[in-house]
Amino acid sequence: MNRDIRSRSLATAILATARFEFERSLSAGRLSVMACLALFPPCITLISILGQAASVGQFEQAVDVFIAVTCYIVCVLASLIWSTTVVTAELEGKTWAYSASRPGGRIAIAIGKYLVSCFWTAIVTTLAITASLMVRSVLIGGGNELQTWLVLVSAGVAATVAYGSVFLLLGAIFQRRAMVAAIVYGLLFEGIIAAIPAVISNLTVRYPLTYLVFRGLLPDNILKSDFFTTFYSDYGILNAIIALAGIILITFSVAIALIRYREFITSDEA
Amino acid sequence: MPIHDVGYRPWQGVKSPRIHGWWIMLLTNIMILRRNGWVRRAMAAAWLPTIYLGAGFYTLETALHATDRQSARTFVGMFQAVVPADVIQFIAKDVLTPDDIGHLRHRIWGHLIASFLSYPQALAGMLLIGLIAPALISRDLRTRAYLIYFSKPVGVREYLAGKYLTLIVYVGAITLLPALALFLFGVGLSPDFGVLWDTWDLPIRTVLASLVFLIPTATIALMFSSLTHESRYAAVGWFVFWLLSFAAWQTVYSARYLSLQYEVYYEGQLPERLEYLLDEVDSRRQFDEAAQLMIGQYIAKEAGDSVWSLLSMYESIRRVQLWLLSTGQPMPVSHLLMVSCVTLFSFVVLLRRVTAPLRL
Amino acid sequence: MDFAIELDRIVKRYRTHLALDGVSFQMGRGVTGLLGPNGAGKSTLIKILLGLMRATSGSGRILGRDIAKQWRAIRSLVGYMPEDDCYIPGMSGVEMVRYSASLCGMPALEGLRRAHEILDFCGMGQERYRHVETYSTGMRQKLKFAQAIVHDPELLILDEPTSGLDPEERVAMLNRVRTLVVKQGKRALVSTHILPDVRQVCDDVVILARGRVTLCSSMEEVDRPDQAGLFIKTLEPIRAFADALARKYPVELQGETELFVAADHEGLEQELWLLSSETQVLIESIYPRTNSLEAVFINAVKETRDANS
Numbered sequence: 029m030n031r032d033i034r035s036r037s038l039a040t041a042i043l044a045t046a047r048f049e050f051e052r053s054l055s056a057g058r059l060s061v062m063a064c065l066a067l068f069p070p071c072i073t074l075i076s077i078l079g080q081a082a083s084v085g086q087f088e089q090a091v092d093v094f095i096a097v098t099c100y101i102v103c104v105l106a107s108l109i110w111s112t113t114v115v116t117a118e119l120e121g122k123t124w125a126y127s128a129s130r131p132g133g134r135i136a137i138a139i140g141k142y143l144v145s146c147f148w149t150a151i152v153t154t155l156a157i158t159a160s161l162m163v164r165s166v167l168i169g170g171g172n173e174l175q176t177w178l179v180l181v182s183a184g185v186a187a188t189v190a191y192g193s194v195f196l197l198l199g200a201i202f203q204r205r206a207m208v209a210a211i212v213y214g215l216l217f218e219g220i221i222a223a224i225p226a227v228i229s230n231l232t233v234r235y236p237l238t239y240l241v242f243r244g245l246l247p248d249n250i251l252k253s254d255f256f257t258t259f260y261s262d263y264g265i266l267n268a269i270i271a272l273a274g275i276i277l278i279t280f281s282v283a284i285a286l287i288r289y290r291e292f293i294t295s296d297e298a
Numbered sequence: 299m300p301i302h303d304v305g306y307r308p309w310q311g312v313k314s315p316r317i318h319g320w321w322i323m324l325l326t327n328i329m330i331l332r333r334n335g336w337v338r339r340a341m342a343a344a345w346l347p348t349i350y351l352g353a354g355f356y357t358l359e360t361a362l363h364a365t366d367r368q369s370a371r372t373f374v375g376m377f378q379a380v381v382p383a384d385v386i387q388f389i390a391k392d393v394l395t396p397d398d399i400g401h402l403r404h405r406i407w408g409h410l411i412a413s414f415l416s417y418p419q420a421l422a423g424m425l426l427i428g429l430i431a432p433a434l435i436s437r438d439l440r441t442r443a444y445l446i447y448f449s450k451p452v453g454v455r456e457y458l459a460g461k462y463l464t465l466i467v468y469v470g471a472i473t474l475l476p477a478l479a480l481f482l483f484g485v486g487l488s489p490d491f492g493v494l495w496d497t498w499d500l501p502i503r504t505v506l507a508s509l510v511f512l513i514p515t516a517t518i519a520l521m522f523s524s525l526t527h528e529s530r531y532a533a534v535g536w537f538v539f540w541l542l543s544f545a546a547w548q549t550v551y552s553a554r555y556l557s558l559q560y561e562v563y564y565e566g567q568l569p570e571r572l573e574y575l576l577d578e579v580d581s582r583r584q585f586d587e588a589a590q591l592m593i594g595q596y597i598a599k600e601a602g603d604s605v606w607s608l609l610s611m612y613e614s615i616r617r618v619q620l621w622l623l624s625t626g627q628p629m630p631v632s633h634l635l636m637v638s639c640v641t642l643f644s645f646v647v648l649l650r651r652v653t654a655p656l657r658l
Numbered sequence: 659m660d661f662a663i664e665l666d667r668i669v670k671r672y673r674t675h676l677a678l679d680g681v682s683f684q685m686g687r688g689v690t691g692l693l694g695p696n697g698a699g700k701s702t703l704i705k706i707l708l709g710l711m712r713a714t715s716g717s718g719r720i721l722g723r724d725i726a727k728q729w730r731a732i733r734s735l736v737g738y739m740p741e742d743d744c745y746i747p748g749m750s751g752v753e754m755v756r757y758s759a760s761l762c763g764m765p766a767l768e769g770l771r772r773a774h775e776i777l778d779f780c781g782m783g784q785e786r787y788r789h790v791e792t793y794s795t796g797m798r799q800k801l802k803f804a805q806a807i808v809h810d811p812e813l814l815i816l817d818e819p820t821s822g823l824d825p826e827e828r829v830a831m832l833n834r835v836r837t838l839v840v841k842q843g844k845r846a847l848v849s850t851h852i853l854p855d856v857r858q859v860c861d862d863v864v865i866l867a868r869g870r871v872t873l874c875s876s877m878e879e880v881d882r883p884d885q886a887g888l889f890i891k892t893l894e895p896i897r898a899f900a901d902a903l904a905r906k907y908p909v910e911l912q913g914e915t916e917l918f919v920a921a922d923h924e925g926l927e928q929e930l931w932l933l934s935s936e937t938q939v940l941i942e943s944i945y946p947r948t949n950s951l952e953a954v955f956i957n958a959v960k961e962t963r964d965a966n967s
Binding site: 080 | 336421425428429528530533534537538541542545546549550552553554556557604605606609
Binding site for chain 2: 731736745761
């Protein structure tokens with residue numbers, strides 16, 4: 029009975045935090061940052077189509093890849109901006125003491141802010157994908173836009189949740205310079221290690237995610253090519269989904285545990 | 299409480315007639331940053347590429363002087379991505395005359411230092427700036443530490459100079475300093491001091507190329523720092539600026555590269571002077587790695603030769619650095635202008651923001 | 659007389675808002691209290707004095723230096739203690755004070771020695787080696803004061819020097835200010851909202867309201883009442899004493915054992931003692947009537963408000 033009441037009050041607190049954060053995020057500053065991020069991929073798609081050196085075949089497929097890459101970058105950046113700062117923003121703003129002193133306050137603030145962060149990241153990524161595909165469709169035409177849109181949006185939502193958890197964890201570990209730590213993680217793990225065709229790349233979000241996107245977008249002849257099989261061997265869709273779900277579950281749980289039990293220092297940064 | 303307290307005593311000493319606030323700020327910032335373990339580790343890690351480049355210089359000097367061509371092949375293997383294909387072809391010759399060596403050394407050293415500055419050290423520099431710069435001014439705004447400076451005989455110019463120099467000293471220590479160390483390493487490995495005759499201008503060019511990186515990046519980083527009271531937003535702004543502008547250009551570049559590659563390989567369109575290479579590449583029996591490399595470099599050059607490269611500040615800085623460190627390259631006027639304009643704009647914003655708390 | 663501060667019709671306008679409207683006053687020796695309600699223009703005035711911003715019009719001199727042109731010399735001679743916290747995270751207390759000394763041109767080693775000496779004077783113990791971001795409000799106040807005086811300035815500009823201090827520390831801080839002024843001949847301009855501090859430490863007072871100087875006077879003048887008189891308190895019921903006194907002077911009863919007599923001339927005290935003896939009423943205390951600083955302050959602000967409306 030007590031547990032039931034407690035979990036209901038925690039759920040209420042999480043929803044209250046999420047609602048408050050959502051209303052707070054509707055400021056002009058934040059909306060303009062979101063607009064900039066969402067407009068980046070369609071602008072780049074436009075420029076890359078207009079600025080190509082020669083109008084030749086196979087370029088249409090390349091544009092799909094550019095759209096996927098730029099939207100991926102936008103998704104990672106949006107996650108980095110909003111998820112990494114879940115804890116540090118409270119500590120630097122000296123509001124942590126209020127959250128920490130309420131029953132379940134730490135967990136409520138972490139999950140509430142995480143949900144809002146994921147919501148906005150998913151919105152920005154979806155808008156970016158939609159606008160980019162519209163630009164592609166108008167300027168080049170051809171291709172299966174609906175399938176591409178579905179694949180990219182699903183991957184975008186999965187990336188949002190996964191990177192949100194990873195950056196939430198990094199923010200909980202690195203109280204100071206969480207942003208720099210997240211960027212170093214992004215460059216090292218998601219930039220370099222994810223590109224190594226070995227077991228270690230399973231520890232990154234990008235490896236299973238790109239596999240799923242490739243499976244959804246590329247034709248069979250490329251999926252059976254030497255390059256693809258060397259890089260992914262017999263990876264499989266199920267493996268990719270399990271890997272992604274595992275990363276999300278582990279990083280999110282560790283992050284919440286850290287936020288719940290760690291003693292954070294609320295003094296100013298040195 | 300003290301065991302012995304003399305109370306307040308007037309100070310009888312002589313104050314420095316001309317106070318160098320920027321120098322004192324620099325020393326103090328260095329003292330604070332020296333205590334930061336992250337900064338220390340980042341700086342140590344940033345010197346690691348010097349070992350690779352040092353090995354490159356060693357292999358090059360061996361290749362230039364040994365009759366055994368193995369060193370030349372090793373060098374080509376290590377640096378084929380950054381050294382022009384014609385130089386690589388030249389270095390692979392059986393016999394090199396002293397004139398060849400003098401000419402080659404200057405070109406290759408310049409290219410190696412340019413690549414060193416614009417790839418590993420630029421990345422390390424940006425990370426280090428991202429670690430140091432965001433707090434430099436935003437922290438002063440948040441804690442109102444600017445009052446400490448501006449209630450003392452320190453002006454806005456000295457304040458900014460102190461901040462600039464902090465960044466320049468730290469980032470210079472992982473860009474300019476290792477680049478000069480590489481030059482000295484190369485001189486040390488060469489057979490005689492005559493090498494200084496061939497390469498005397500390279501240290502000057504290295505200093506200029508480093509400044510082309512240091513001054514714009516420091517200005518942009520300080521501008522971001524001055525725009526907010528919270529350093530994490532300055533850090534985000536800094537990284538997003540470089541990442542998005544780089545990604546924008548890389549996407550356009552890739553589009554151009556892919557379309558050109560298709561044109562060259564599938565439609566056989568190469569300039570007349572390079573057409574013979576295509577035959578060598580297409581003919582599997584006579585596959586020529588150097589020809590492949592030259593075609594690849596031609597496509598890369600053509601793909602990169604676009605006004606859209608101005609989208610990336612990093613690309614603009616890289617091209618100006620390459621121009622400064624290599625002979626015979628045309629001046630990249632548009633990139634030079636781009637770097638100057640962005641730097642100037644950032645400086646104006648920085649100046650307005652720094653004087654803003656005083657106007658309130 | 660050499661003035662520490664001379665201001666002549668200083669005007670500061672921010673677009674549509676007039677922050678200072680022809681401020682003129684002269685500050686001589688001792689401690690001058692700068693009073694005014696929030697938004698009166700005190701902070702703007704201090705910033706103009708330090709050369710942090712330019713006045714729209716008017717002129718002024720600090721220790722003989724032109725505020726518009728000689729800001730560097732002025733800042734060397736002035737010690738400023740801001741109201742807000744200002745510190746550099748990552749530095750210890752003694753490093754902060756040494757830093758201030760160095761910025762004023764003191765040699766590095768001498769700056770360190772002087773920093774320790776000043777921190778001793780400010781009552782800062784071993785906590786001087788702790789990082790400043792861990793300091794309590796009181797310790798930060800002491801640190802700011804130490805930073806303001808480390809370079810031995812001739813004039814101190816102290817903005818709310820006792821805010822956030824406990825009663826004991828407050829008295830100690832005011833004593834330090836007084837010591838510097840009385841024993842070392844320094845001049846101090848103290849901007850504060852705490853009127854008892856002004857009464858305790860100031861020799862002169864300047865009241866600023868809506869960008870104008872509404873009162874510039876010595877504390878002696880401020881204290882002098884419009885109507886002279888004495889407050890008398892007795893140990894027994896005062897009625898008989900009051901009746902006897904009322905035959906010669908206007909008397910106002912203020913309870914069972916207190917009265918106010920509207921007279922204060924030489925020989926009156928003697929008369930009171932005689933009357934006490936005659937009426938067999940023992941006197942506990944006799945106080946001359948003074949103006950309340952609170953009343954003076956409120957009147958000065960009110961007059962400006964009335965004039966503006």
